[in-house]
Amino acid sequence: xxxxxxxxxxxxxxxxxxxxxxxxxxxxxxxxxxxxxxxxxxxxxxxxxxxxxxxxxxxxxxxxxxxxxxxxxxxxxxxxxxxxxxxxxxxxxxxxxxxxxxxxxxxxxxxxxxxxxxxxxxxxxxxxxxxxxxxxxxxxxxxxxxxxxxxxxxxxxxxxxxxxxxxxxxxxxxxxxxxxxxxxxxxxxxxxxxxxxxxxxxxxxxxxxxxxxxxxxxxxxxxxxxxxxxxxxxxxxxxxxxxxxxxxxxxxxxxxxxxxxxxxxxxxxxxxxxxxxxxxxxxxxxxxxxxxxxxxxxxxxxxxxxxxxxxxxxxxxxxxxxxxxxxxxxxxxxxxxxxxxxxxxxxxxxxxxxxxxx
Ligand code: ATP
Numbered sequence: 244x245x246x247x248x249x250x251x252x253x254x255x256x257x258x259x260x261x262x263x264x265x266x267x268x269x270x271x272x273x274x275x276x277x278x279x280x281x282x283x284x285x286x287x288x289x290x291x292x293x294x295x296x297x298x299x300x301x302x303x304x305x306x307x308x309x310x311x312x313x314x315x316x317x318x319x320x321x322x323x324x325x326x327x328x329x330x331x332x333x334x335x336x337x338x339x340x341x342x343x344x345x346x347x348x349x350x351x352x353x354x355x356x357x358x359x360x361x362x363x364x365x366x367x368x369x370x371x372x373x374x375x376x377x378x379x380x381x382x383x384x385x386x387x388x389x390x391x392x393x394x395x396x397x398x399x400x401x402x403x404x405x406x407x408x409x410x411x412x413x414x415x416x417x418x419x420x421x422x423x424x425x426x427x428x429x430x431x432x433x434x435x436x437x438x439x440x441x442x443x444x445x446x447x448x449x450x451x452x453x454x455x456x457x458x459x460x461x462x463x464x465x466x467x468x469x470x471x472x473x474x475x476x477x478x479x480x481x482x483x484x485x486x487x488x489x490x491x492x493x494x495x496x497x498x499x500x501x502x503x504x505x506x507x508x509x510x511x512x513x514x515x516x517x518x519x520x521x522x523x524x525x526x527x528x529x530x531x532x533x534x535x536x537x538x539x540x541x542x543x544x545x546x547x548x549x550x551x552x553x554x555x556x557x558x559x560x561x562x563x564x565x566x567x568x569x570x571x572x573x574x575x576x577x578x579x580x581x582x583x584x585x586x587x588x589x590x591x592x593x594x595x596x597x598x599x600x601x
Pocket of ligand 1 (some may be wrong): 527528
């Protein structure tokens with residue numbers, strides 16, 4: 244029987260609740276599917292680790308993850324540690340260390356979810372946003388000088404390489420080709436950002452020649468926000484820069500009903516390193532430790548993890564179980580207007596998996 248080695252990194256806040264829930268669901272889907280199993284190793288990195296050791300994860304932490312088949316991540320964020328320290332010290336360290344350059348964020352209105360766009364039917368909103376995840380605005384290039392003086396200067400240089408742009412566009416065209424509508428929207432801001440974004444447009448036109456089956460169009464990022472709200476059915480697959488897609492995918496999650504539902508995958512498409520799967524929400528300290536966290540974003544991330552491992556049937560089985568549970572209002576957590584707890588939703592998904600296997 245195949246055994247997959249999975250690293251779990253709960254991180255901070257509600258990550259410590261949703262990642263153990265995700266692990267239970269993965270165990271349940273393996274039991275229901277047969278043919279494969281999981282071997283988990285848990286890493287207690289994050290804010291507490293920082294307080295004890297002065298760093299978010301050990302210097303040799305990547306080596307401990309290197310041999311895993313996948314990583315299930317919770318969130319990094321701590322009210323007592325600056326956000327740029329928690330982000331760069333853990334999540335980005337893994338994404339960049341393992342060159343997980345494609346961040347993939349599916350969005351759908353799941354059954355039973357009351358989404359805010361009243362004229363949008365569930366079938367009108369079925370998107371995948373592909374975010375460039377290795378460079379651009381979040382390349383980490385820049386610095387500060389003359390700190391504290393009136394002449395202080397600070398820069399964050401957005402760095403786009405042709406290799407980086409081409410590989411993410413190629414990935415997005417391939418993904419668009421694999422989806423029924425074969426439709427891709429390339430988002431830029433090439434009117435105002437007249438160097439790197441113009442290069443994006445040029446590379447997009449070149450890569451498009453290799454994908455004659457894919458219909459594609461271009462949209463400026465500001466216009467894209469309005470199109471997402473006003474014409475959701477005109478969108479299928481979307482590709483955008485690190486910053487632009489970061490913002491668009493939070494909007495997408497809100498339009499689908501809750502931040503608590505949305506999943507994401509940080510992929511190394513070449514499979515040189517393990518890829519990482521996580522809910523898109525953060526540590527949500529306001530609700531931590533109360534059993535209020537919606538674990539659905541983590542469960543959907545587990546679906547993506549299974550797809551990445553090539554366990555397509557198990558992935559479908561888990562997605563069906565999730566959708567059966569979201570279709571039941573009594574199993575909605577507070578963010579969806581319900582009163583169910585994290586544990587109750589987790590148990591319901593596990594039960595559903597077991598029932599469907601019988
Ligand atoms: P961070 O600084 O780590 O990004 P944050 O608390 O600023 O975290 P999020 O965690 O992304 O931001 O979420 C904002 C709010 O949305 C939270 O305060 C919480 O109330 C709600 N929320 C987010 N995720 C969930 C979830 N899984 N279940 C229920 N509510 C959630």
